[in-house]
Amino acid sequence: MIQLRYCLIVLLTLVTAGCGALKSPAYSPDYQVLDNLKNKQLLNVSVAPVEPTDPEAKVNKISLRAASLTTDQGTFSAYFEQSMIQDLTEMGIYQPSSNVQIKATLVENNIDISSFSKGHGKMIVDLEIHKSSVLTFSKQYIGETEFESSFAGAVAIPKAQSEYPYLVRELLKQIYSDPEFIKELSK
Structure with missing residues (x-):
């Protein structure tokens, strides 16, 4: 009887772990x-x-098997934008009125947990720098992550959910470590 209850609890956990929005x-x-x-x-920026701002755009939807990943910012484009602003503020160079402006477009944004043991994240952004409305820099950046996952949705889905900020951090690291990006923002 105890084993039957345990099996029912595990089954219910597995079914509900894959449903809804995270x-x-x-x-x-x-x-x-x-x-x-x-x-x-560095110059103030x-x-x-960040485009696309449409919540229905493909890059603003992430499916983790039967669950969907969402963000408090409403879109993953806005999540990326706020993450970048947070970093630039920390560096002391974010100034909303600056005529040096970073423009970004999310091209790809995905967390894949279809494998039995590994999860993968990939994010691509087209980034531009405009100085007094003149395009002075344009480059595409790719951030990728790999993490331990599982066949079991009750393990894989929460792990993928917790990995998303690391994917964004990896992409931003690629940008901030690029000598061409640094040179473009140098005084």
């Missing part, structure tokens, strides 16, 4: 990368709304 955890900066940039003389 929230992405809050972004946390890579302070080592930010500290490296703090030592450089503003950040344009």
